[in-house]
Amino acid sequence: SRNGKLAGKRVLVTAGGTMERLDPVRYLTNDSSGKMGFAIAEAARLMGADVTVVAGRTAVSPPAGVRVVRVESAQQMLEAVTGVYEETDIVVKSAAVADYRAVNVSDRKLKKSGEKLVLELERTTDILETLGERKTHQFLVGFAAETEQVEHYAMDKLRRKHCDLIVANDVSKDGAGFNGDTNIVQVFGTEGLVESLPLLSKREVAIRLMELIAGRLTPRGGE
Numbered sequence: 001s002r003n004g005k006l007a008g009k010r011v012l013v014t015a016g017g018t019m020e021r022l023d024p025v026r027y028l029t030n031d032s033s034g035k036m037g038f039a040i041a042e043a044a045r046l047m048g049a050d051v052t053v054v055a056g057r058t059a060v061s062p063p064a065g066v067r068v069v070r071v072e073s074a075q076q077m078l079e080a081v082t083g084v085y086e087e088t089d090i091v092v093k094s095a096a097v098a099d100y101r102a103v104n105v106s107d108r109k110l111k112k113s114g115e116k117l118v119l120e121l122e123r124t125t126d127i128l129e130t131l132g133e134r135k136t137h138q139f140l141v142g143f144a145a146e147t148e149q150v151e152h153y154a155m156d157k158l159r160r161k162h163c164d165l166i167v168a169n170d171v172s173k174d175g176a177g178f179n180g181d182t183n184i185v186q187v188f189g190t191e192g193l194v195e196s197l198p199l200l201s202k203r204e205v206a207i208r209l210m211e212l213i214a215g216r217l218t219p220r221g222g223e
């Protein structure tokens with residue numbers, strides 16, 4: 001193993017995109033491949049952690065040696081994550097979770113009718129915010145996919161969702177964000193910018209991020 005820095009730590013990672021059903025054969029989803037989340041899970045395992053990944057739709061296979069819980073919707077991801085939260089030390093929320101879902105999910109394939117179809121959507125529960133509210137001892141790390149004013153929105157998410165760190169990726173930059181093998185991230189803590197990483201493979205981003213997290217854990221019994 002890489003080093004034992006996370007030995008004895010239980011790490012929960014979310015990966016991939018949620019799928020919000022419209023009918024039995026159609027759904028709303030996004031471009032998340034799961035590469036970032038799976039790389040984080042692998043890095044944590046290499047550092048000796050006990051890793052659970054809650055994964056939505058993904059385009060790649062999960063790493064070996066981690067527990068994988070498959071979910072479809074944001075609601076299912078919420079339930080899977082809150083179910084193990086109490087026994088978790090570190091949470092990294094790299095999944096791309098739907099902000100809206102269909103108000104009515106048809107149990108039959110929707111039929112064509114008029115020229116236009118209006119879908120009625122409603123907000124999903126914000127998982128990260130829920131975890132922030134219920135935080136006891138967990139080290140909570142969120143992601144922020146932004147296209148403008150990255151620092152402003154990242155710091156706003158960090159405060160509102162009671163995160164210890166926010167990993168912001170400017171998804172408008174080439175080589176950053178959804179689907180590719182690389183990312184460009186800036187990590188923010190309660191004090192502001194903590195680390196600004198250049199274009200790196202998602203694997204390398206994951207290792208740097210988990211090293212940073214390990215270095216910021218308060219030793220048990222400390223304070």
Ligand code: PMT
Nearest residue numbers: 033034035036093096097126127128143144145177178179
């Ligand atoms: O999977 P890849 O193809 O490798 O791509 C990686 C990635 C671009 C998906 C990843 O790096 C990333 O940015 N993930 C977060 C995407 C996102 O949904 O960002 P957001 O700014 O909309 O959400 C902010 C945070 O709130 C995220 O931690 C998200 O998991 C969380 N959230 C959002 C909505 C919701 N209902 N519940 C949540 O917990």
